[in-house]
Amino acid sequence: xxxxxxxxxCAERTVRVLAAMSGGVDSAVAAARLRDAGHEVTGVHLALxxxxxxxxxxxxxxxxxxxxxxxxRCADVLDIPFYVWDLATRFRDDVVEPFVAEYAAxxxxxxxLRCNEKIKFSAVLERARALGxxxxxxxxxxxxxxxxxxxxxxxxxDQSYVLGVLRPDQLEGALFPLGDSPKAQVRxxxxxxxxxxxxxxxxxxxxxIPSGDTQAFLAERIDEAPGEMVDxxxxxxxxxxxxxxFTVGQRHGLGIARxxxxxxxxxxxxxxxxxxxxxxGPAEELDVTELTASDPVWLVEPPxxxxxxxxxxxxxxxxxxxxxxxxxxxxxxxxxxxxRGVAPGQAAVFYRPDADGDVVLGSATIATTSR
Amino acid sequence: MTYLDHAATTPMLPEAAATLTEAxxxxxxxxxxxxxxxxxxxAIEESRESIAEAVGALPSEVVLATGGTEADNxxxxxxYWARRAADPRRTRVLVSAAEHHAxxxxxxxxxxxxxxxxxxxxxxxxxxxxVATLREALAAHPGxxxxxxxxxxxxxxxxxxxxxxxxxxxxxxxxxxxxxxVQAVGAVxxxxxxxxxxxxSLTGHKLxxxxxxxxxxxxxxxxxTPLLHGGGQERDVRSGTLDVPGVMSLATxxxxxxxxxxxRTATLTALRDDLVARVVAxxxxxRLNGVPLDRPGERLPGNAxxxxxxxxxxxLLMLLDARGIECSTGSACTAGVARPxxxxxxxxxxxxxxxxxxxxxxxxxxxxxxxxxxxEAIGPVVERARRAGDALARS
Numbered sequence: 001x002x003x004x005x006x007x008x009x010c011a012e013r014t015v016r017v018l019a020a021m022s023g024g025v026d027s028a029v030a031a032a033r034l035r036d037a038g039h040e041v042t043g044v045h046l047a048l049x050x051x052x053x054x055x056x057x058x059x060x061x062x063x064x065x066x067x068x069x070x071x072x073r074c075a076d077v078l079d080i081p082f083y084v085w086d087l088a089t090r091f092r093d094d095v096v097e098p099f100v101a102e103y104a105a106x107x108x109x110x111x112x113l114r115c116n117e118k119i120k121f122s123a124v125l126e127r128a129r130a131l132g133x134x135x136x137x138x139x140x141x142x143x144x145x146x147x148x149x150x151x152x153x154x155x156x157x158d159q160s161y162v163l164g165v166l167r168p169d170q171l172e173g174a175l176f177p178l179g180d181s182p183k184a185q186v187r188x189x190x191x192x193x194x195x196x197x198x199x200x201x202x203x204x205x206x207x208x209i210p211s212g213d214t215q216a217f218l219a220e221r222i223d224e225a226p227g228e229m230v231d232x233x234x235x236x237x238x239x240x241x242x243x244x245x246f247t248v249g250q251r252h253g254l255g256i257a258r259x260x261x262x263x264x265x266x267x268x269x270x271x272x273x274x275x276x277x278x279x280x281g282p283a284e285e286l287d288v289t290e291l292t293a294s295d296p297v298w299l300v301e302p303p304x305x306x307x308x309x310x311x312x313x314x315x316x317x318x319x320x321x322x323x324x325x326x327x328x329x330x331x332x333x334x335x336x337x338x339x340r341g342v343a344p345g346q347a348a349v350f351y352r353p354d355a356d357g358d359v360v361l362g363s364a365t366i367a368t369t370s371r
Numbered sequence: 372m373t374y375l376d377h378a379a380t381t382p383m384l385p386e387a388a389a390t391l392t393e394a395x396x397x398x399x400x401x402x403x404x405x406x407x408x409x410x411x412x413x414a415i416e417e418s419r420e421s422i423a424e425a426v427g428a429l430p431s432e433v434v435l436a437t438g439g440t441e442a443d444n445x446x447x448x449x450x451y452w453a454r455r456a457a458d459p460r461r462t463r464v465l466v467s468a469a470e471h472h473a474x475x476x477x478x479x480x481x482x483x484x485x486x487x488x489x490x491x492x493x494x495x496x497x498x499x500x501x502v503a504t505l506r507e508a509l510a511a512h513p514g515x516x517x518x519x520x521x522x523x524x525x526x527x528x529x530x531x532x533x534x535x536x537x538x539x540x541x542x543x544x545x546x547x548x549x550x551x552x553v554q555a556v557g558a559v560x561x562x563x564x565x566x567x568x569x570x571x572s573l574t575g576h577k578l579x580x581x582x583x584x585x586x587x588x589x590x591x592x593x594x595x596t597p598l599l600h601g602g603g604q605e606r607d608v609r610s611g612t613l614d615v616p617g618v619m620s621l622a623t624x625x626x627x628x629x630x631x632x633x634x635r636t637a638t639l640t641a642l643r644d645d646l647v648a649r650v651v652a653x654x655x656x657x658r659l660n661g662v663p664l665d666r667p668g669e670r671l672p673g674n675a676x677x678x679x680x681x682x683x684x685x686x687l688l689m690l691l692d693a694r695g696i697e698c699s700t701g702s703a704c705t706a707g708v709a710r711p712x713x714x715x716x717x718x719x720x721x722x723x724x725x726x727x728x729x730x731x732x733x734x735x736x737x738x739x740x741x742x743x744x745x746x747e748a749i750g751p752v753v754e755r756a757r758r759a760g761d762a763l764a765r766s
Contacts, residue, residue, distance in 0.1 A: 047707070047708040068707050072707065081689070083685060083689050083707075084685075084708050085685070086685075086708040086709060126762040127759045129762065130755065130758040130759035130762040131686060131689065131690060131755055131756070131758075131759045132690075132755060
């Protein structure tokens with residue numbers, strides 16, 4: 001075995017790279033930078049929808065025919081080979097169906113994270129490796145240096161959270177050329193390079209729900225399972241069509257006619273699919289000081305004793321200092337300050353704070369929370 | 372570069388390119404009465420006569436159009452409308468399951484928007500339409516069929532149909548017969564009059580002519596409702612100012628390709644047979660789709676269509692492309708996603724095998740070196756594509 005320091009990472013030597021190109025500005029510039037770095041780059045657009053829409057609907061879908069054309073146009077401008085890979089079945093099985101099942105089970109999944117774990121850096125990376133590629137490059141905003149995954153320079157765009165679920169062997173085959181650039185610079189670079197997508201809006205929604213209406217999407221796929229909404233005193237304050245309509249921390253759209261006795265807003269505190277109960281109550285009841293999380297993945301040696309770190313519990317925000325202990329069934333996390341709106345099903349990503357960019361240590365899926 | 376995708380489009384013949392570029396500098400609308408118009412008209416009519424002579428048609432039977440898609444749409448829709456107008460009970464469209472989308476989708480459109488019923492004729496394991504199949508379909512609804520369309524030669528697997536026998540059966544039932552011959556003209560002997568068909572589509576860019584120039588050969592007695600209305604050109608069946616350089620170049624290419632057919636058939640058959648034999652020697656479980664090579668008249672000489680079990684066609688295509696070999700997997704949807712070919716599925720291949728298929732199509736400038744390049748690459752490429760298929764199944 002070579003010592004780690006003797007192994008050149010993908011970023012340092014010329015390799016054959018498969019650039020995943022969504023048709024957006026980030027992945028186009030990422031492909032361009034990889035090519036300029038001397039890598040042998042081939043562009044691939046992942047077709048994730050069984051029936052791609054002709055034009056984008058709503059804010060932005062990521063697998064319309066138009067997106068595929070945009071990706072192809074960028075690849076042509078960059079003068080790199082370009083193909084479309086059909087991963088619709090895998091995407092349905094590994095991302096969309098678990099997404100629906102998680103909601104039905106009263107949890108709040110993050111499909112982007114699952115797509116990175118199961119599609120981009122699993123199905124695509126495995127296939128790419130078998131075809132003779134060394135790595136998959138994407139337009140994610142994160143830095144990967146010496147095997148360490150760090151936050152991007154642009155704090156607003158940082159995507160280390162949705163990459164935090166990747167195993168070391170997956171990260172070994174990953175290249176993120178945008179991690180050291182602010183978004184504005186990436187857009188300017190796209191314009192300079194003559195890429196037609198320079199002004200294309202960012203994607204915010206879940207790509208397979210282009211309308212942005214997650215509730216409607218779920219309602220088509222999950223049978224109604226009506227139940228009661230119960231406040232902390234045990235009083236039934238309303239009814240609902242199914243726990244899948246809710247997320248912990250949600251305030252709007254609860255459909256409770258009668259205000260709380262003290263007149264303060266109610267929030268979703270917890271979802272109990274078996275008894276079909278939605279627990280609601282005041283904001284302070286949302287405070288979480290401890291959580292358990294399952295299926296941990298470590299990018300460092302798994303800690304033996306208590307690990308002092310920072311934990312992030314959702315894609316944007318929800319960051320706090322914590323102590324992590326590895327147990328038999330996952331990890332126990334004690335937060336130094338209470339956090340609100342911690343939803344089971346989301347990932348807890350553990351960071352080591354660092355002035356040069358926080359380093360991802362590992363992650364796990366939030367199972368339970370307590371005050 | 373090893374270009375083995377001549378069935379998609381083939382390089383222009385030098386003489387066709389010369390005709391085109393020379394003519395591009397001259398003015399003249401063939402409908403004008405002045406001398407520039409007369410010159411243009413003379414060039415068009417000489418081209419028309421030349422095309423007609425090469426394919427056994429009368430000059431007046433050549434309806435110039437932009438290519439296969441237009442000619443197919445004009446024939447399927449135009450013959451349907453005219454036949455239905457003459458006899459309102461005739462509302463059925465019969466097309467083979469192996470047709471190009473220009474025919475299939477035209478038939479589907481008639482079903483969706485014109486109240487037609489589309490009957491799709493099954494093909495045998497080689498992609499061929501049996502005469503008995505057609506007879507059965509016609510006999511099932513006597514007096515109800517408005518048009519039959521069966522291709523002369525298939526674009527994917529190269530299977531040649533017995534068009535003459537099929538047309539005869541259609542005529543027994545009083546139904547006009549169209550054939551899409553874009554892959555056939557210049558590749559196998561095509562004689563419009565002898566075939567007995569009422570309409571035949573041909574296009575320039577499959578035989579060494581320009582893209583955007585083609586024709587529908589249409590018998591004088593075949594009633595065909597126009598798609599394009601306007602200046603009344605082309606017997607009032609196809610309005611639009613004629614593309615003089617394109618038509619001249621098309622004529623040059625048709626003449627050259629048809630005139631060279633014997634020599635080219637011998638060359639391409641030898642190269643193709645060599646390619647298939649040596650690819651199968653490298654990849655023993657590869658299988659040839661379509662008509663076996665020992666029945667040469669029933670298959671396009673330049674077509675080699677092979678399935679590689681355990682491989683994704685698009686992996687094969689990508690790996691070959693990276694080695695400078697250009698071939699085809701069949702069709703892709705509008706987003707660019709490779710789909711299992713409807714032709715292969717109609718021939719009874721399962722989904723996986725259909726996906727793991729490649730078409731190598733040779734043409735007028737193919738050489739033994741092209742075959743050598745494929746043979747050298749195919750073993751490692753298939754091995755790699757299989758690993759990728761396994762990886763995808765495993766991960």
